[in-house]
Amino acid sequence: MxxxxxxxxxxxxxxxxxAAPAALADDPLHKLTARDGAFEPATIEVAAxxxxxxxxxxxxxxxxxxESRELKQEKVIPPGKKATLTINALKAGEYKFVxxxxxxxxxxxxxxx
Numbered sequence: 001m002x003x004x005x006x007x008x009x010x011x012x013x014x015x016x017x018x019a020a021p022a023a024l025a026d027d028p029l030h031k032l033t034a035r036d037g038a039f040e041p042a043t044i045e046v047a048a049x050x051x052x053x054x055x056x057x058x059x060x061x062x063x064x065x066x067e068s069r070e071l072k073q074e075k076v077i078p079p080g081k082k083a084t085l086t087i088n089a090l091k092a093g094e095y096k097f098v099x100x101x102x103x104x105x106x107x108x109x110x111x112x113x
Contacts, residue, residue, distance in 0.1 A: 027086065028052045034077070036060035037102030048092040048112040057082045064106070068097035071110070 028047070032054060033040045046052050058064050058077040066083070067074045071090075077083045090112040099106030 029055055029084075031055045031057070032108070033057045033059055034064045034066070034099055034106070036062065037064075037099055037104065037106040039097075039099070039106065039108040042108045043111060044108070045111045045113060046087075046090065049089050051089050052087055054085045054087055054110075055082055056085065063101060065100040066097060067100045068095060068110075070095040071097065073097070074100075 028050070030044050030046065030052060032044065034056060035058075037060070044054070056066050056075070056077055058079055058081055060079055063076055063078050065074065065076045066085070071087055073085050073087070075083050075085060087110075090110070092112050095110045095112065097108050097110065
């Protein structure tokens, strides 16, 4: 059987579809709880140079918006719901995030070491 370019592309797509969820499952998961303008924990430490997932649970009474310009992430989460964000590998340093709907006191940071 000869592997034509179109057959090769189809096989590559199939492998990518099967392998992608498994690769994401290997990424470390960090949990963050938002509650009416406060984050718990307020600081999350992650390994520099490694992709990770951030699960944000909104346990507050109103919607919240996780936003970080530094991380290039923005997500509105209704009360009682969760969202999982995939964060690409970070260089060592601090990356701030806010609950834009409660920005006065809804602030936190990710520290990559």
